[in-house]
Amino acid sequence: MAEQMKGAPNAAEGRRAVGAAVVGNVLEWYDFSAYGYLATIIAGRFFPAGDETSALLATFAAFGLGFVARPLGGIVIGRMGDTHGRKAALVLTIFMMAVGTVGIGLIPTYETIGLLAPLLLVACRLMQGFAAGGEWGGSTAFIVEWAPPSRRGFFGSFQQASVAGGLLLGSAVAALFSSTLSVEAMESWGWRIPFLLGAILVPVGVYMRRNIEETPAFREAEAEAAAPAAAAPAGQSNMMLALKAAGFTILWTVSYYVMLNYMPTFTQKYAGLSRSAALWSNTLGLVVLVVAIPLMGALSDRIGRKPLLLACCVSFIFLTWPLFYLLVGNAGFGTVVLVQIVFALMIAAFSGPGPAAISEIFPTKSRSTWMSVGYSLAVAIFGGFAPYIATWLIGATGSPLSPTYYLIIAAIASTLVIARLRETAHTALR
Structure with missing residues (x-):
C-alpha cells in the first residue's frame, strides 16, 4: 500500500x-483536425484543377x-x-500548433501564388505535426501522473476525451459554417474561418498551463536524479517498450483517422449526404464518443x-x-448517424483505458520521451x-x-500486441 500511495x-x-x-488538448486537436473536415474544399483551393480524385x-x-513530423516532435518535445x-x-x-493552424487560414490559393501554395500548406502541416507529436505524450503523462493511483483509467481517459472534444469542435465548426454559408462563400473564403478561429483559445490555454504545478511523479523523479536511471523491466529496453x-x-490511430477524419468525405461520396449533413452526422458520433470515453x-x-482494449x-x-x-x-442520414x-x-x-494503459508501460523518468516516440511512430506510419x-484503396x-x-x-495487429501485455490497472506507476 505504501508503494501505491508513493507520490x-x-x-x-x-x-x-x-x-x-x-x-x-481541445484547442490543439481542434486546430489539427479542421484540415480533415475541410479536405474537399482544400483540394480545390491548393491544388491544380483537374481530376477530383487526384x-x-x-x-x-x-x-x-x-x-511524418510527429515522431521527431515526440523525440524533441518528449525529451x-x-x-x-x-508543463x-x-x-x-x-x-x-496555433502558428501552424492560423498559417493555413492565411495562405493564398493555388490560383494566386501557384506551386508555392501547396508548399506552404505542407510547411504548416509539418509544424502542426511536430507540435502534435510532443503534445500527445506530454499531456498523457501529465494527466496520468496527476491521477490518484486507483483512478488512473478515469483521469487518463480525459486526455483522449479532450482529443475527441477537439475533433468534435472542429467538426461542429465546419458543419456550422457549411450550413450557414452558401457553397460559393464557403469555397471562396468561409473555409478559412475555422483555421483562423484556432487562435482564439490560445491565451486561455497558455494562462492555465503556466499556472499549474508539475506532476508529483516528475518532481519525485527529478529529486532522485542522482540515483541510477529507472530501468525498464528485465530484458526490455526503452526502445522495445516504445515498439510495444x-x-x-x-488500431487506435487507424480507427480515429478513418472513422472520425475521413468519414465526412466518405459519407458525402458514397452515402449520398450533403457536406453539411455529413459533418453533422460526424459531430453527433463525436458527442457520443466524448461522453463514452470517461465511462470506459x-x-x-x-x-x-485489457478486457476493454481486446473487446x-x-x-x-x-x-x-x-x-x-x-x-x-x-444510406440516409439516420443510418449514417446510427453507424457512426x-x-x-x-x-x-x-x-x-488507452492513455492509462500506454502510460503504465513506461517508467516515469523516460515516459514522456518514449511514449511519444512509440505513439507518434504508429500514428505517422498507420494513422x-x-x-x-x-481513398487509394477505393x-x-x-x-x-x-x-x-x-x-x-x-x-x-493490435490484438496480437495487447494480448501479450501484462494487466497494469491495479499496480503502481514505476
Missing part, C-alpha cells in the same frame, strides 16, 4: 492540472505529411518533458484495461465490414495516411468497402 497527488491540484491539460489524394497526402518538465513542453506545443506502444496504437476509463479501473479490437475485426456495408448507396454511434462506442472501449490509403479496387480491410488488419 500521491493533491486532489485539488490534480483537478486543476487535468482541467488545464484538457483545455489545451486533388483529394494530394490533399490527404499533405494531411499525412503532418504526421524536453522528461528533462525540463511536462514547459505543453506550453511550447500550444504555441506551435507503437503496436498497441495501430472508469470501468477499466474496476475490471482492468474493441475484436469488434473491429468482425463488425467493420457489415457496418460499412450499411453506409454505401444513399456504434463506431464511436467501439473506439471509446479503447480510448477510455496519418489512413485517409489517403482509404480507387484501386473500385469498391467503397475496401477501407474496411485496412481497419481489420490494424485490429488484428
Whole structure:
C-alpha cells in the first residue's frame, strides 16, 4: 500500500492540472483536425484543377505529411518533458500548433501564388505535426501522473476525451459554417474561418498551463536524479517498450483517422449526404464518443484495461465490414448517424483505458520521451495516411468497402500486441 500511495497527488491540484491539460488538448486537436473536415474544399483551393480524385489524394497526402513530423516532435518535445518538465513542453506545443493552424487560414490559393501554395500548406502541416507529436505524450503523462493511483483509467481517459472534444469542435465548426454559408462563400473564403478561429483559445490555454504545478511523479523523479536511471523491466529496453506502444496504437490511430477524419468525405461520396449533413452526422458520433470515453476509463479501473482494449479490437475485426456495408448507396442520414454511434462506442472501449494503459508501460523518468516516440511512430506510419490509403484503396479496387480491410488488419495487429501485455490497472506507476 505504501508503494501505491508513493507520490500521491493533491486532489485539488490534480483537478486543476487535468482541467488545464484538457483545455489545451481541445484547442490543439481542434486546430489539427479542421484540415480533415475541410479536405474537399482544400483540394480545390491548393491544388491544380483537374481530376477530383487526384486533388483529394494530394490533399490527404499533405494531411499525412503532418504526421511524418510527429515522431521527431515526440523525440524533441518528449525529451524536453522528461528533462525540463511536462508543463514547459505543453506550453511550447500550444504555441506551435496555433502558428501552424492560423498559417493555413492565411495562405493564398493555388490560383494566386501557384506551386508555392501547396508548399506552404505542407510547411504548416509539418509544424502542426511536430507540435502534435510532443503534445500527445506530454499531456498523457501529465494527466496520468496527476491521477490518484486507483483512478488512473478515469483521469487518463480525459486526455483522449479532450482529443475527441477537439475533433468534435472542429467538426461542429465546419458543419456550422457549411450550413450557414452558401457553397460559393464557403469555397471562396468561409473555409478559412475555422483555421483562423484556432487562435482564439490560445491565451486561455497558455494562462492555465503556466499556472499549474508539475506532476508529483516528475518532481519525485527529478529529486532522485542522482540515483541510477529507472530501468525498464528485465530484458526490455526503452526502445522495445516504445515498439510495444507503437503496436498497441495501430488500431487506435487507424480507427480515429478513418472513422472520425475521413468519414465526412466518405459519407458525402458514397452515402449520398450533403457536406453539411455529413459533418453533422460526424459531430453527433463525436458527442457520443466524448461522453463514452470517461465511462470506459472508469470501468477499466474496476475490471482492468485489457478486457476493454481486446473487446474493441475484436469488434473491429468482425463488425467493420457489415457496418460499412450499411453506409454505401444513399444510406440516409439516420443510418449514417446510427453507424457512426456504434463506431464511436467501439473506439471509446479503447480510448477510455488507452492513455492509462500506454502510460503504465513506461517508467516515469523516460515516459514522456518514449511514449511519444512509440505513439507518434504508429500514428505517422498507420494513422496519418489512413485517409489517403482509404481513398487509394477505393480507387484501386473500385469498391467503397475496401477501407474496411485496412481497419481489420490494424485490429488484428493490435490484438496480437495487447494480448501479450501484462494487466497494469491495479499496480503502481514505476
